[in-house]
Amino acid sequence: LWSNGWHTNFSFEADLLAPDDPLRAAHPEARFFLVGWGERDFYMAGDAGFWKGFKAIVPPSPAVMQVFAGEDRVEDSAWPGTDLA
Numbered sequence: 001l002w003s004n005g006w007h008t009n010f011s012f013e014a015d016l017l018a019p020d021d022p023l024r025a026a027h028p029e030a031r032f033f034l035v036g037w038g039e040r041d042f043y044m045a046g047d048a049g050f051w052k053g054f055k056a057i058v059p060p061s062p063a064v065m066q067v068f069a070g071e072d073r074v075e076d077s078a079w080p081g082t083d084l085a
Contacts, residue, residue: 009036030069
């Protein structure tokens with residue numbers, strides 16, 4: 001588990017997925033994946049603020065999934081200095 005400060009993500013090696021998994025098919029070169037999700041407007045906002053944060057906890061609200069694929073651990077290169085949970 002990995003946190004970017006607002007959301008919790010799963011970071012894992014691509015080998016944990018079956019060879020025919022859709023993520024592996026879409027990114028055959030990837031050795032690592034980082035998967036996260038959250039309320040759409042809050043997750044995608046640069047500065048979400050109070051009202052978007054409030055809206056994110058009041059259902060129903062649309063959600064998004066974010067997937068990073070890479071040859072190296074994505075969290076190490078995208079957000080250096082953050083911690084694994």
